[in-house]
Amino acid sequence: MSVAIPIRTNEPGTRYFTPRFVNIVVGETITWYNAGKDIHSLIFDTEIPPYDIKIGDIAPVGTFSKRFDFYVPRIDYSCATHPEEKGTIVIYEKSEEDMTDTERLRHLQGFLGTEPPDVLSHLRHKPIVYGKRVLSDIAKYVSLEKFLDPSIYRILGDPELYQLQSKNMTIVFWDISYFSVLCKHLDKQPILITGFLRDYSDMTINCIHHHRGIVDKLNGDGILSFFGFNNDDQMNGAHDAILAALELRQNFESIKRKWIEIWSKDFGHEKISLDIKCGINTGAVLFGLLDTDTRSQVTILGSPVNLASRLESIAENDQIIVSPYVKDLVQAEFNLQKVNLKEPLQSFPEVNVVYEIKDLLN
Numbered sequence: 081m082s083v084a085i086p087i088r089t090n091e092p093g094t095r096y097f098t099p100r101f102v103n104i105v106v107g108e109t110i111t112w113y114n115a116g117k118d119i120h121s122l123i124f125d126t127e128i129p130p131y132d133i134k135i136g137d138i139a140p141v142g143t144f145s146k147r148f149d150f151y152v153p154r155i156d157y158s159c160a161t162h163p164e165e166k167g168t169i170v171i172y173e174k175s176e177e178d179m180t181d182t183e184r185l186r187h188l189q190g191f192l193g194t195e196p197p198d199v200l201s202h203l204r205h206k207p208i209v210y211g212k213r214v215l216s217d218i219a220k221y222v223s224l225e226k227f228l229d230p231s232i233y234r235i236l237g238d239p240e241l242y243q244l245q246s247k248n249m250t251i252v253f254w255d256i257s258y259f260s261v262l263c264k265h266l267d268k269q270p271i272l273i274t275g276f277l278r279d280y281s282d283m284t285i286n287c288i289h290h291h292r293g294i295v296d297k298l299n300g301d302g303i304l305s306f307f308g309f310n311n312d313d314q315m316n317g318a319h320d321a322i323l324a325a326l327e328l329r330q331n332f333e334s335i336k337r338k339w340i341e342i343w344s345k346d347f348g349h350e351k352i353s354l355d356i357k358c359g360i361n362t363g364a365v366l367f368g369l370l371d372t373d374t375r376s377q378v379t380i381l382g383s384p385v386n387l388a389s390r391l392e393s394i395a396e397n398d399q400i401i402v403s404p405y406v407k408d409l410v411q412a413e414f415n416l417q418k419v420n421l422k423e424p425l426q427s428f429p430e431v432n433v434v435y436e437i438k439d440l441l442n
Contacts, residue, residue, distance in 0.1 A: 081108060082275035083167065085138065086346035087116040097167035098342050104148060105172050111145040111278065113271040114138040115347055121160040128152055134160075143271055153190030229295040231309065232378045235369075243368055244381070249308040250317040250362040250406070251385050252293070252325065253392035254284065256301040257355040265349050272347065276339045277301070283331050291324035296380060306380055309367070318362050318409040322437055325358045325400045332356045359391030360437075361403040383427075390425045391434060400437040407435045415439050 084098045102110055114120055122135035122144070130150060135157060138144045151173045159165040170191060172179070179187070266272050281298055288295055288305045297304040307324070308317020336354050343349040363384030370379045387403055395401040407416055415438040425431050 081110045082278050083110060083112045084272070084275060084342050084346060085112060085114045085116065085120055085165070086342075087348075088118055088162070093164065095162075095165045097165065098346060099338070100166075101168050101170055103170045103172070105175055106151050107147070107149055109145050109147045110169065111143055111275070112138055113275045114140060114142050114144075115269045115272060116140060118162070120162065120165070122157055123160045125156040125158055128155055131155075141269065141271060143274070153187055154193075228378075230289075231294045232296075235309075235378055244366040244370065245368050246364050247309070247367045248312070248314045248317070248362070248364050249306045249367065249380070249384075250314070250321040250360060251365065251380065251388040252305050252307065252321050253359045253389050254303040254305075254325075254328065255357055255392055256280075257357055257397055258353055259301040262352060262354065265352060266343070269347065272339075272343060275342075276335070279335050279339070280332070283335055284328055287324050287328040287331060290327070291320040293320060293324055296378075304380075306365075306367075308362075314362060315409045318360070318406050319413060321360050321362075322400070322402070322406075322410060322414060325360065325437065326439065329356055329358070329398060329400065355397035357392060357395035357397065358400045359388045359393070359395055359402075360400065360406050361385075361388035361391060362406050362409065363387075387425070387428055387431070390428060394421070394425070394434075402435050402437055403431065404433065404435070413441055415441055 081102055081104050083102055086095065086098060088095075097112075104110060112120075112122065117140045119140060120138045122138065124131060124133050124135065127133050131148075131152075135146055136144045148169070148171055150171075152171050155169040155171070157167055157169065172187060173183075176184070262276075263273060277300070280301070281303075284303055285295055288303075291307070292310065293305045293307045294309055295303065295305050305321075305324075307321040308314060311317060340352055340354070343352050361384050363382070365380050365382040365384050367380050368378065370377055370381075391401045391403060401419065402410075402416075410416075416435040417438055419434050419436050421432055421434065
């Protein structure tokens with residue numbers, strides 16, 4: 081989760097960090113971004129064991145990250161040197177989607193600091209003074225799954241994949257339009273790009289995993305993923321890939337609005353426009369562990385990968401472009417619109433028409 085500290089002005093009154101309320105789950109990390117010229121010293125407004133009262137100092141044009149491994153429903157915090165700057169951290173024991181209605185009510189009462197009437201005593205929130213320790217061993221903080229997709233991490237335990245093998249999969253490339261323009265706008269404030277990329281990458285990875293996909297590479301604003309590894313039905317892989325793309329496109333709008341507001345309102349960067357585009361293809365690829373003397377990596381190779389990349393390159397703002405091969409698999413489930421190519425695709429002259437995914441059929 082990312083929090084921006086706006087550049088200070090001489091205007092009086094309370095100034096809230098952006099976002100003012102940060103919602104996280106136990107074990108997650110918050111990163112604060114300081115784009116101004118002042119040092120900010122973040123502290124909790126009241127002492128909350130086992131956390132020290134001080135969160136940390138953030139240097140000018142710098143960042144600070146803190147992991148929260150204890151359950152506390154609500155933590156108000158501010159800047160010791162600029163006490164008018166305030167924010168609130170809301171920590172959940174588990175994802176809201178996994179909480180029962182009773183757990184939601186207990187958490188809400190802990191957040192508000194209220195007690196229920198006697199008739200609802202079963203909902204009473206027990207004050208948590210020392211929190212709930214989730215990770216007892218600091219060695220568990222570091223995991224290879226931070227550097228590899230969890231599915232790839234598990235694949236490394238399959239000896240049959242210690243060589244490339246042919247498999248039908250659906251390949252997806254994502255990219256952000258005008259990202260290079262954004263980098264030029266914010267070249268003096270790179271932490272604002274970093275914060276956006278963290279939110280974008282976290283959201284994208286969650287969407288891909290939600291639909292049984294595997295993240296192959298994160299390359300700045302570009303993401304390569306594939307679907308269908310755990311399923312021999314090529315239609316299911318294509319279906320999952322498109323559902324992930326539709327969900328990702330919808331969620332990207334929220335992230336885009338949030339960061340455009342931060343860039344323009346808090347830091348004065350106006351007229352920033354961003355859109356996401358996507359290319360999807362399916363076919364037989366070579367997949368497995370490519371092992372060399374100097375480096376080893378799980379990878380995916382073949383002309384279907386190259387075609388997916390070409391489709392992403394011709395997609396326009398917010399378009400999801402699929403190949404004719406994908407269209408044949410999913411046309412009974414999705415609204416598709418024919419897109420005539422203005423010129424042949426490089427290396428794929430036989431593909432003279434592609435399709436745009438609009439939405440699910442009712």
